[in-house]
Amino acid sequence: MKIPLIAAALSLSLAACSTTQFTEQANTIVPDKVLGAVANNAQSTDIITLEQIMADPDWFGRSPESWYWGADSNTIYYQQKQLGNPLRDLYSLELSNHNKVAPVALSIKHKVADKNGQLNQAKTHKVYTFNGDVFVKTLVSNTVKQLTFTSHNEENAIFLTNGDVAYQVANVFYAHNLQTGQIKELASLHMSAKPAGVSAPTSYLAKEQHKLINYIALQHKNSQLKQTQREQLATENQAINDSKFYFGKDNKVAQASLSPAGDKLLVSIASAESSRDKTDIMPNYITKDGVIGAEKVRARVANNRQYKEQLFILDLVKGTQQALSYKNLPGFDDDVLANVKAENFAREGKKYTSVKKARNIHIMQMYNPIKWSDDGKHLALMLEAWDNKTRWLTTVDFANNKLLTQHKLHDDAWINWRFNEFGWLAANANTTASLYYLSEESGYSHLYYKALNAKAIKLTSGKFEVSSVTPMQDNQRFIFKANKKHPGIYEIYQVDLAKNITPLTDLGGKNDYQLSPDEAKLLIEHSTVTMPPELYVQDLPSGDLKNNIDAVTRITHTVSEQFLAMPWTAPNVIAIASSKQKDPIYSKVYLPKNFDKTATKNRAVMFTHGAGYLQNAHLGWSGYFREFMFNSLLVQQGYVVIDMDYRASAGYGRDWRTAIYRHMGKPEVEDMRDGVQWLVENANVDAKRVGTYGGSYGGFLTLMSMFTDPDLFAAGSAIRLVSDWAYYNHGYTSNILNTPADDAIAYERSSPIYFAQGLNKPLLINAPMVDDNVFFEDTVRLVQRLIELEKQNFETAIYPVEPHGFVQPSSWLDEYRRIYKLFDNNL
Known part of the structure; x- marks a missing residue:
């Protein structure tokens, strides 16, 4: 299907994209x-x-960061990077004073650090932490009182419903009475077995010892008397506070959240065993002491262990702790990978038998996955299975100590790490407590409202x-x-x-x-x-x-005049028809002057964004700003440039996101081919003079396109590339490909190293060596594979001091000089 270059229904005009x-x-x-x-x-x-x-980006501006409202709804605070170094300064801007901007002195920074502060019920005071201490701000007078002066790290400060302030120090929770100054320990969480009391002898030898030796019997009796006295004192004397709770040896607190009523505590316990292996290290060759450093890094998905948590409700008034079972969650024991395992078993001539088995479940790893209602009467949790195919929005039935499912979301591919926001709406005399939440169940993230035990409203x-x-x-x-x-x-x-x-x-x-x-x-x-x-x-x-x-x-003007004066090329955003599915592929197209009027066919470059699930064909400023500027440079040199939101990109709904499930690199390369074909048909491009480049996931797609569709591009540069997904992390990779133990098929057909024999065009590999995200090992193994395949049309550039995201301008410049040269020589 041929689509006009600038169709009103499918694109935003160049003029519309460049005029303010x-x-x-x-x-x-x-x-x-x-x-x-x-x-x-x-x-x-x-x-x-x-x-x-490729110079230090300070030259074009230092945009406001970490911005927030002051409590008076008139003052705005934001951070700005200092010129020439990574430090940030905090600024205040007063709307009622002609948008006056002033730096916030270090001496008063604690007074305005209430960005994430918590209000009391009357909304007259706000509590927050700064530099590990607790502060309370009186809103009407804008005065601040410091509550703690310690070397400990106080965190998670909240107002309790009785007006006290509560906060956490490591695994201990305190309540601070603002009137009396009294501090009470609410709960102390111990990762050990509960100390055993004085018990009667059990073994034969011990029993005989107590019978025959009066001294031993007397010591045992005295210990029992002391224990009884301590128990009576703790029960009858209010001055004694026993707030210890025990969760067993070799465990850790994964999450803990105190009720605003101060009477309950949710605790999530996990094994303290690390998923890292001793071989999970990264060599660092350029160190301050001149010797090779062995940096500890994350585990690989191929050897990462399964993860689960056990939930407990602590009653701080009664001093009891109750475990919460996952058995009430619908689908908690489903064999969600049955079909995947059956396919992998069959490849080895085996038969897989599916059985029901409890899945490993934990609190979802997201911002604030535990939410109490304002009055502390209700608790909501976002839970997920270890396989990340099901999430449950649950509440807690305190009377019966069980979880109640308010919403279940299942995805045969994987649950999105975005769009899991939820929270409480306050109850009043006429309503019950209600929840709101986001869900992709319709195919797109949408907002739902749900009163407890009622049907959700979209x-x-x-x-x-x-x-x-x-x-x-x-x-x-x-x-x-x-x-x-x-x-x-x-x-x-x-x-x-x-x-x-x-x-x-x-x-x-x-x-x-x-x-x-x-x-x-x-x-x-x-x-x-x-x-x-x-x-x-x-x-x-x-x-x-x-x-x-x-x-x-x-209200801010931080972009430099030098940047504003530059002749940047504002791309058209085009909806390109897909040959494989009904929805179009939104893409940025950068066009040189007279691109369609020259007798000679144009050369072109495709930039492929990273992260996989990321959107770059949008109308805002891109995190790939260097690539945007490089694309503008290429356009000045007569290139056409295209930047596609291939399938798996963000912004286009669930089906677009999960199109790569169990086969990364196939749908995306199909979309890349459609993009090249569009350029040939609509932008006067020579199909034999198209190159490609991209970093991280974009580096992976450069490899997959050049290895599996070798006639698509005339040359390509793969930056900080993934060559074998079994070596990448668990959190990202297992969502899309499951795990190598369960789904080796998915890993083998998704990893470029298995298709390296397909390379027949010039390839430039750019690899940072201290990359703790995509390990340098990915490049080393791929290069050895190419050598063994006797490939001669590749080059490797290494960057000894660079992490995944380059830092040094000299490295950026060297990298893009090589990429430019690759295109200049081959296109």
Whole structure:
């Protein structure tokens, strides 16, 4: 199928991607006209050079980081990197004082470090930790009181419902009375067996010893008397506090969360045994003492052990602990890999018999997977199976000490590590406690509302992804981020319990937000393809929101004039038809001048983004900013460049994400071929003069395309590449390929090293040596394989001091000089 180059239904025009209209006097953006980045770039005649774009990125700007509202809803705080070094400074910006910006002195930094603070029930005070100590801020006066002055690390500070402050020090929980200053130990968690009391002799020799030796019998009797007295004292004297709980030897606390009521504690216990093997090391050849360092690194998926946790509810009033069983979870013992195992067994001439068996289950590894209701009466947990094919949103029935499943999500491929947000809505006189949560069960991440023991209500629907949910104080509305109007544009929206969705922003590009404490304003981080992130503020209109979007005010200006003057190429975002499935492949296409008018066919380069599950064909600033600038340089040299969101990329729903299940590298290379064909048919490109490059997952796809579809590209550069997935980590790889023990078939057909014999075009391998993400071992094994296959058309460049993400500008420059030379010589 041939698609026109710029079709209104499938693309955003170049002009739309590169024009931003400012009202300079007020620093405001006119929302309905903002779809792009930098104005008036066309007049620039500057030449893009490798030396410039691979220099320390400080040259083009230091965008605001870790931004947040102050408690007064007027002050904004953000960090900014110092020029020429990795340190960050904290700044304050006052909206009511003409957006005055001032650095926050180190001496008062503790007074404004309440970004993640917790409010008391009256919302008059906020508690937070700074540098391991606990602080309480009085909001009306903006005064701060330091509660602790210790060398310990106090963390997880909260207000209890009685007004006390609670916090955690290692495995000990304390309550601090703000009126009296009294500190009470609520619970002390010990990883040992409970000390045995004075027991009667049991063995024959011991019994005889007690009969025959009066001294032994007397000592035993005295010990029993002392034990009885201690037990009576602990029971009858309120001055004595015994808060010890024991969980056995060789264990560790995986998670622990205290109820706001201060009466219960959820504890999750796991084995303290490390999944690392003694061979999990990484040689470091350039060290400060001149000797080779053996750095400890993560375990490989091929030898990583299964992981599980045991949950306990501690009653801090009664001093009891009760284990919570997973047997109430639907599907807890399903053999979810039965078909996979049967296929692998059959390959070896064996038959697999499926049996029911309890799966290893644990609390999901995400931000804040344990949520108490504000009054401490309800507890919700997000649990997942070790195989990551099922997650359970559960609550706890304290009366019967059991888990109650509020929502189950199963995926035959794997549960997304995104879109697991959930939380409580406060109960009032007319409602019961309710939950909200995100789920991909419809094929896209959407927002659901559920009163306890009632049917869930789906609040959003459509072919877009919802994230970053903020419930409003009235418990009737939610604010969220979504790519509703275009897969590559992320705006902020509001939805109510009647399912009415209204847009709050109309800026184009990518937008993240934080709602002000008074719920009157949004703090927005806004970026476009050619404009790095800056901060904006927008008032939230009251009443009917429809067609009532206020203008947004830009409050930071951190991008350099030098960057703004550069002749960057703003790409078109094109929806390319796929030859393999119905949905299009969204792609950025960078076009040189007169690309379709020359008699000579164009040469082209395909950049392939990393991470696999990542989106790069969006309308915001990319984390691959060097590659964006390099692509612009290539366009100046007459290249056409394409950057595809191949299947498995983020932003396009569950089916797109899981298309690579058990066969990484096949759907993506099919999409890459469709991209090359589109360039040939629509951008006057010579099919024999197309190269490719990419890093990490992009390096893996460079290898897979050149090994399994050797006529697709004329040359390629694989950067920090994966050559064998059995050597990568467990968390990422086992989701997609299961484990080598269960699914060797998936690993063998997904790993480039098995297809290296297919290489017949020039390949450049760029490998950092102190990469603790994709080990240098992947490159070493692949190079040896290529040598043994007698391949002569590859080169290897190594970078002795670089981690997975390069740091030194000299390394970046060397790497991209080699890539540029590869393309110049072969395309």
